[in-house]
Amino acid sequence: MxxxxxxxxxxxxxxxxxxxxxxxxxxxxxxxxxxxxxxxxxxxxxxxxxxxxxxxxxxxxxxxxxxxxxxxxxxxxxxxxxxxxxxxxxxxxxxxxxxxxxxxxxxxxxxxxxxxxxxxxxxxxxxxxxxxxxxxxxxxxxxxxxxxxxxxxxxxxxxxxxxxxxxxxxxxxxxxxxxxxxxxxxxxxxHPLRAARIRSAVARARGKREARATQIEQALNACLARKGLTAVVSGREKHLYSIYKKMRRKRSFTEIMDLYTFRILVDKVDTCYRALGVVHSLYKPLPGSFRDYIAIPKANGYQSLHTTLFGGHGVPIEIQIRTHEMEVLARSGIAANWLYQSAGDGQHARARRWVNGLLELQQRAGNPLEFIESVKSDLFPDEVYLFTPKGRIMELPRGATAVDFAYAVHTDVGNRCIACRINRQLAPLSQPLESGVTVEIVTAPNAAPNPNWLNFVITGKARTHIRHALKQQRRGESVRLGQQLLDKALGSLGCGLTQIAPAPMQAALAEYQLKTQEDLLEEIGLGSRMAYLVARRLTETLGEPLPVSQGPLAICGAEGLALSYGKCCTPIPGDAIVGCLSAGKGMVVHLDGCKNIAELAHNPEKCLPLSWAKNVKGEFNVELRITLEHRRGLIALLASSVNAVDANIEKISLDERDGRTGIAHLLISVTDRVHLARVIKRLRILKGVLRITRQKG
Structure with missing residues (x-):
């Protein structure tokens, strides 16, 4: 045939x-x-x-x-x-x-x-x-x-x-x-050689295991029969890759093979729990090993009771108890929807939810590589089961945090998340969650995702939505900064952005291959296009413009992702500053006279004068270099003195100079130069502090 x-x-x-x-x-x-x-x-x-x-x-x-x-x-x-x-x-x-x-x-x-x-x-x-x-x-x-x-x-x-x-x-x-x-x-x-060696070792170990496995299986069958339970007991063979992964986690081959695994199949769900009681009466259970995946199925629909017992001579025995229908679903998963037309309906619904989640990831991902990385991070084999305050069960990968949970509840909840309560107690957003806890997310209407969240979230959905929100946030901030820069450039030529007619603006957009005025402003804000050159292009039809002197551009510290501060010179409010435009990064604020931008300082297309607005907000990092004597507890005194004047130490390091003195480098956060002066004054009175200088590059 x-x-x-x-x-x-x-x-x-x-x-x-x-x-x-x-x-x-x-x-x-x-x-x-x-x-x-x-x-x-x-x-x-x-x-x-x-x-x-x-x-x-x-x-x-x-x-x-x-x-x-x-x-x-x-x-x-x-x-x-x-x-x-x-x-x-x-x-x-x-x-x-x-x-x-x-x-x-x-x-x-x-x-x-x-x-x-x-x-x-x-x-x-x-x-x-x-x-x-x-x-x-x-x-x-x-x-x-x-x-x-x-x-x-x-x-x-x-x-x-x-x-x-x-x-x-x-x-x-x-x-x-x-x-x-x-x-x-x-x-x-x-790994053909590794696979061959493990296969050979399993074959050698199988002969030694058979007698004991048969003995345990007979004991289980006899005990279940005495209690009047009809069940099918069978041993479960370990597959090679599973053994290899356990060995990679520093477990010895002997330790892995010493664990005997049996599956008990029964007719009904309530019989599963009765069988569990029977096997616990036969052998002592290992504390903390019981898992009820029938009441709370795994994310892929898997249902079973798991327990680990101490058999005769201290041999560990892993038991899985489930119904025959659960066994079909465990083996075939979504395919059970076709094998048994009714059995797989729940599995099919779970698969549909997962696929819809993939579609949402795809729509939010910036590019295909970002999408597939998000998918890989979502394909975790182990889950934790969490509860919302209203009792709804959420499934997340092991290691997930409150931010992952917030995005699993709803995208808007994740985007507006500011804090969390775990079992009614305030907890860090970065804390990995454990099964069984109740998680409550605290939100605020004007909150926005923090870029630092990307360092600890593990689900693809959270990562993708955070990136998407940050891109949108960065775009809005870049557009606002671009508008400020273009307004200033146009002001120096004697006009303003509102005075530019639609025709020259459309002509400029066509020349730059951009669709909207916002796109143009974003490119200016990101430093990808020079505001002065764009201003000259927009005013070409107005004749030769007359330069008009203007004051420096004022910044308030709340410009967000479109503006950053040079780590080489750490400017703070009160310092004389300039802005350096960097393609794709936006504007970087440096001290006036910073050596790192000496070549650009006289280029008006790359560097422009800045000033601090009167209502500057936020905290700014500054580095202090402190020469001090070797004294017991002096570093602790430095830290407490900084804290006493409402400043924070972000980083501290100590270099030995000679046997008597050393140099401490403190990265601290202050609000302005006046605040910094208070910190330095407080440190100078400490016995053992010889000299304090501010690092500016």
Whole structure:
């Protein structure tokens, strides 16, 4: 019997005859399209889509999904257009095939960018039809099974991509069997020698374990039978990649193999809890090891009771207890939606929520590489379960913080977050959350994301939305700064921005290839375009303008991300200052006379005089160099003296000069020069302080 007839016989057990014929027709169309194409093994190329369809038939996928599997490489490898497939097989199949196909006619700067763009395209298709990811997973699974004969560099690249993206996706969708095969095949391809050694060690250890495993299994069966519980008890084999990951976490092979794992399958949920009581009466449970994933399922829908027991002679025994239906869901995940039409509905809804989250990440991400990094960070295998004040359960990756939680609740909650309460107690926003705690987010109407949040958030959604909000915030601040700079430049030429007619403005925008006046102001604020040159361009039609002297541009310290302060000279309010425009960074404020900008100081296009506004806000860092004698407790005295005059020490370091003296470098935050003078005066009276100077470069 030919390959297609074997497949037809398999799918005929759950599809209508007409649907089976449509699958056959898709196969013959693919066979003709791939005519003359061969795999590296020498087989006709059509054997690959046929094998992919076979994997999906084991999941009992519908006929549209099987047809898409047959045709999934036609657009990409044969030049047949999507429209032709749509005409032959309908729009549903064509959309599935297009969703799985890689982007063509693309000139990416790197393979990573190509991977990112293709995954971004697939995520968009997944949001329309979840079957896209099932076809792609089956396609990748068959490719992993047939890597032999490929160049080693390509093998490693495909294996790494599988371990980093496709295995976590299979796990996220609850498809345990496929995830395990991905991991073991990927591990063997990436590290063949390590895989071979672990496989050999497992085979040697198996013989020693069998007698004890059989003894434990018989004891469990006998105990359950005495209590009148009908259950299926079976040992669980550890897979190679799981052993390897545990060994990477500094656990010895002997320690890993000494743990015996058993699965107990029962008929009903309440029987799960009764069986748990029975096994706890047989062996002592390890304190803190119990996990109830039935009451609170994992993010991928997995449900089970987990406990660890001390068996005879102190042998640790890990027990998983679940119903037969939960076992099907644990193995097949979202595919259970097709295996058992009702069993996978909850799984399908979870998958849909995850895919919709991917779509939101895609819309907010600045570029494909940023998107795929966000997706990778979201594919965590372990979750923590948290509660909102109203009792709603939230699932987040282990290590998530209150900011991750805030964005999981709603984007607006994250953007306006200013503090959090964990179990009604105020806590830092950066504190990793633990399962079972209640998290309350405190918001303020005018709050905005802090760039420092990017240092501790771990979810892709939080990271993407913070970046997006900061970009919008930076744009608004850059536009305002750009308007100030352009107004000042135009003022020096005898006019103002409001006096510029629409025609010259549109002509300038066309010349600079910009769409709106805001875009132009943003480029000026970011230092990518010189305000004086733009002003000259806008006033060309007014004749030769007369220069008008103007005072320096006043800054108030609240300009935000569009304005920064030079770390080389740390200017503070009261200092004479200049602004240096840096392309892409905006304006950097330096001390007048700072050596680092000596070459630009006389260039009016790059440097402009600044002054401090009367209502300067905020705190500013300044560095002090203190020569002091070696005295016990002097550093503590320095710190308490700075604190006594309402200043903060941001950083402190000490260099030895000789046996008697040393030099302390203090980075402190002050409000202005008067505040700094108070700090220096307070430090000078300390016994042992010999000299204080302010570092200005």
């Amino acid at each position: 030919s390959g297609i007839e074997q497949l037809a016989a398999k799918v005929a057990t759950y599809l209508e005859p007409e649907q089976v014929n449509q699958v056959r027709r898709a196969y013959f169309y693919a066979e003709q399209a791939h005519d003359g194409q061969f795999r590296r093994s020498g087989e006709a190329y059509v054997t690959h889509p046929l094998a992919v369809a076979g994997i999906l038939a084991d999941m009992r996928l519908d006929h549209h999904g099987l047809m898409a599997a047959m045709l999934h490489d036609v657009i990409e490898d044969t030049g047949i257009a999507k429209e032709a497939i749509c005409e032959q097989f309908g729009e549903a199949v064509a959309e599935l095939v297009d969703g799985v196909s890689k982007l063509s006619q693309m000139d990416p700067r790197s393979k990573a960018e190509a991977q990112a763009k293709n995954f971004q395209k697939m995520a968009l298709a997944m949001s329309r039809d979840i079957r896209v990811i099932l076809v792609k997973l089956a396609d990748r699974l068959h490719n992993m099974r047939t890597l032999k004969g490929m160049p080693q560099e390509k093998v490693r690249r495909i294996a790494r991509e599988t371990l980093e993206i496709y295995a976590p996706i299979a796990n996220r969708l609850g498809m345990h069997s496929i995830r395990v095969e991905f991991e073991d095949l990927g591990f063997a391809a990436m």
